[in-house]
Amino acid sequence: MERTDVKISAPGKVILHGEHSVLYGKTALAVSLGLRSTVIIKELAPTDNPKIHVHFPNVGLDDTLALKPVIEQLFTTSISRKCSWNEPTRIDHESHLKKVDGVLHMIRPGFDDLQSNQKNSLRCLLYAFGGIFGNSGLNISDFSIKLTSDLTVGAGTGSSASFSVCICAAILQLVKLKNSENDGDFSVEEKNIVSAWAYNCEKITHGAPSGIDNTTCTHGSLVSFKKGEDPLLLASPELRVLLVDSRVGRETSRLVAAVKDLHGRNVAAVDHVMEAMNHVAVTAAELLKKLSNTKSEEDIEAIYKHLQELWEMNHCLLASLGVSHPALEAIRLAAGDHGLACKLTGAGGGGNAIVLIPPSTEESTVNALKTKLLNSGFRVTDTLVGGSGVEIHK
Ligand SMILES: Nc1ncnc2c1ncn2[C@@H]1O[C@H](COP(=O)(O)OP(=O)(O)O)[C@@H](O)[C@H]1O
Numbered sequence: 001m002e003r004t005d006v007k008i009s010a011p012g013k014v015i016l017h018g019e020h021s022v023l024y025g026k027t028a029l030a031v032s033l034g035l036r037s038t039v040i041i042k043e044l045a046p047t048d049n050p051k052i053h054v055h056f057p058n059v060g061l062d063d064t065l066a067l068k069p070v071i072e073q074l075f076t077t078s079i080s081r082k083c084s085w086n087e088p089t090r091i092d093h094e095s096h097l098k099k100v101d102g103v104l105h106m107i108r109p110g111f112d113d114l115q116s117n118q119k120n121s122l123r124c125l126l127y128a129f130g131g132i133f134g135n136s137g138l139n140i141s142d143f144s145i146k147l148t149s150d151l152t153v154g155a156g157t158g159s160s161a162s163f164s165v166c167i168c169a170a171i172l173q174l175v176k177l178k179n180s181e182n183d184g185d186f187s188v189e190e191k192n193i194v195s196a197w198a199y200n201c202e203k204i205t206h207g208a209p210s211g212i213d214n215t216t217c218t219h220g221s222l223v224s225f226k227k228g229e230d231p232l233l234l235a236s237p238e239l240r241v242l243l244v245d246s247r248v249g250r251e252t253s254r255l256v257a258a259v260k261d262l263h264g265r266n267v268a269a270v271d272h273v274m275e276a277m278n279h280v281a282v283t284a285a286e287l288l289k290k291l292s293n294t295k296s297e298e299d300i301e302a303i304y305k306h307l308q309e310l311w312e313m314n315h316c317l318l319a320s321l322g323v324s325h326p327a328l329e330a331i332r333l334a335a336g337d338h339g340l341a342c343k344l345t346g347a348g349g350g351g352n353a354i355v356l357i358p359p360s361t362e363e364s365t366v367n368a369l370k371t372k373l374l375n376s377g378f379r380v381t382d383t384l385v386g387g388s389g390v391e392i393h394k
């Protein structure tokens with residue numbers, strides 16, 4: 001029997017505008033990053049006691065898991081009649097996740113003692129494998145899955161969405177190839193299926209995420225996103241940013257809960273902050289659209305000046321919600337000393353800040369800022385944003 005191999009990559013993301021306010025129904029703007037995750041699934045020679053070999057080096061996982069209980073518990077249960085591999089929104093999320101957790105306790109000795117990022121990676125993998133492959137009616141024996149990533153795990157650059165998009169897309173591609181469907185690129189409809197499965201996985205890690213991360217990591221480029229509406233996929237101008245890792249760990253769910261508490265105590269004030277952030281995001285989207293169609297250096301300069309103003313404003317609005325951190329303020333101060341605008345990105349409380357580099361910036365200025373940040377112990381990535389989304393590699 002022919003064995004199928006699949007290789008898929010997906011980018012990380014940065015939120016340009018609208019983190020937190022997106023959870024209050026406001027517009028957010030996110031863009032894909034040049035940093036990517038890559039997954040390879042390889043079917044192996046079948047054995048009497050089939051196994052899944054899992055290699056996730058970024059979270060220190062190198063496991064061999066029995067496949068039979070996965071097939072028995074996740075392929076043949078009630079969910080398989082309710083939802084098909086291409087109907088991610090029809091799955092009974094809670095009951096499927098409960099079964100996934102039951103199986104993991106059966107096949108992974110010491111599952112409870114794993115670190116939470118390791119547990120969540122395995123939960124996402126089996127959730128997607130059971131949900132997608134388990135509902136395809138296809139057979140599988142031994143296989144290996146290896147995922148590596150350029151992204152720092154847990155720093156607000158979408159490592160979890162990039163991971164989930166890769167896993168879901170790879171399993172979907174496996175289904176397609178085993179069904180002898182064409183091996184061309186994903187269609188927009190297929191990408192929407194990948195994104196919706198990845199959203200289900202994101203719920204495992206984040207509870208009730210907005211969906212902006214999985215959408216951006218799937219479709220790439222520039223995404224204008226409002227909860228409950230179809231995302232607007234915009235052409236992204238080439239934007240250069242310094243991605244500065246504060247090296248301060250944070251948990252998105254904790255920060256989201258803190259903002260919710262603040263909102264509960266100061267409803268009108270926080271609502272106004274959210275509305276201001278909405279104006280910033282909508283204006284930035286218009287400016288970025290203009291930037292894609294502008295040739296005049298003078299106009300480009302003026303657009304960047306306006307964008308810089310919006311970045312500064314957005315950071316201060318987020319700081320007013322209590323989600324900045326002394327390390328993020330130090331990064332912003334250093335950027336300001338070099339005449340550059342900076343804002344936190346993602347949930348805040350640590351994680352990354354982004355510094356916008358207009359094309360007119362002297363290289364010596366960028367280098368001086370990089371040196372200052374590196375000497376202060378931060379990690380700096382000089383990168384272009386707005387590249388492709390999920391990709392199949394032949
Ligand atoms: N390269 C990876 N390998 C395995 N799991 C990963 C990887 N990247 C992310 N994850 C999963 O995503 C989770 C990180 O999510 P989160 O804290 O939101 O980080 P981020 O802000 O980078 O998305 C981890 O706990 C882990 O379960």
Ligand SMILES: C[C@@](O)(CCOP(=O)(O)O)CC(=O)O
Binds near residue numbers: 019022208
């Ligand atoms: C705070 C929030 O708006 C962004 C979270 O960003 P990140 O996953 O921490 O990069 C939450 C969300 O959109 O689900």
